Amino acid sequence: MKNKRFYIYSSLMLLMIAGVSSCKKAAVTAADNFLNYTIPNVPATSDYLVGAFYYSFSSFSANITEVPTVGKYDYVNSVPTPLVGVATPSIMQQHIAYADTAGIDYFIFSVRSPTLDNSNYKTDSLLVATFLAQPNSSTMHFALSYNLTIATLGITTSGGPTGNGVTIETNPVKLAGFYNDFKRLAFWMNKSNYQKVNGKYILVINNAENLNSNNNVTLYQQIRANLSAMGFQLYIAGFQNNWTPPARFYYRFQNCTDAMYEDPMADYAGDIDRHNLFPQMCDQNWAYWKSTLESWNMEFIPCVSAGYNYQTANPSDSHVSVPRTKDGSWYTTYTNVAKRNTSKSRLIFLDSFNDYVHDTQVEPTQFYGNTYLNITRTAFKVAQ
DSSP, X not given: OHHHHHHHHHHHXXXXXXXXXXXOOOXXXXXXXXXXXXXXXXXOSSOOEEXXXXXXXXXXXXXXXXXXTTOOEEEETTEEEESSSOOSSOHHHHHHHHHHHHTOOEEEEEEOOTTTSHHHHHHHHHHHHHHHTSTTGGGXXXXXXXXXXXXXXXXXXXXXXXXXXXXXXXXXXXXXXXXXXXXXXXXXXXXXXXXXXXXXXXXXXXXXXXXOOSOHHHHHHHHHHHHHTTTOOEEEEEEEOTTSOGGGGGGGTTTTOSEEEESOTTOOTTOHHHHHTHHHHHHHHHHHHHHHHHHTTOEEOOEEOSOBOSTTTOTTXXXXXXXXXXXXXXXXXXXXXXXXXXXXXXXXXXXXSSOTTTXXXXXXXXXXXXXXXXXXXXXXXXXO
16 A cells, blocks of 8 residues: 555656656746847938037047047137137038038027026027027027026025925025026027927926926926916926936926936946947836826937047046947937837937037047938938
């Protein structure tokens, strides 16, 4: 009897072992990773609306190896001025022509608070005036990016009496100045070539994630009401740091702005995984952003860069940069990631036209010529 039971028990064990062995999964490989895919080419079936951030700077540092086709320049009284000789036509005029070649629809100029930081605003506004003074400026649109500086507005994002920071409403004078800033910016919106989105005047708010308020919905409603009374319906695009989830500051954006964008993803701050799997990780991030924002009845604006170099700002920086190539293949892939993740208004931000400090520019240089202008047009405009 014992032998019979032992036989039955042994038989069952063998059957169980055989069953487990037959169900054993194959070893997991890199091919099983959800990031194991190639970004496809996405032809432009209709034009995208491309806005390029335009920068001013003091001078080209010795760490910047790229030399613009127009020659190195700096800004004298907000006018781009060659370091050697005289530019004919002017550098700004050539920049506008380059932007047209690239299919860039408008430049985005940064402005600081007109009311609370007037001396710096004068410098910023002079650059806009320089742009408008060019003989070909009528062929190019422009928009403004309000550079929200929390120190200027008396805001903190932590600490204070409650530990949650000091809100803008704490200082009524600062709050009134904040509202007045946008009323003063309406001067520029009255220009015939100020950029619109769906009939509304686009306004970018940089660092909007730091706009600490008792009630951001009420705050934005008041901004819109003030400008509406002046005849300007706003389309507001808010900014949040890159590689962050959209819901992190939902209370500062939801039912407040029309769209959101992230700081350039090419700045991955030394994360080697983001460097090695950049197109796929950016694609996944943006797909999540797009679905989340659209569930809030907002739009997502992909923001692309032609490259990113940490060493131009700090040669001892150990972060891995994006090397520039003459064929611009990295940038081409990046534009396809963007096209996969645009919302219905088909908005694209390009950071930048001429930020040489971070090597994100598409402006032609002696090294790569017009390559990045041509990639931009091919990516975002229907072939003529």
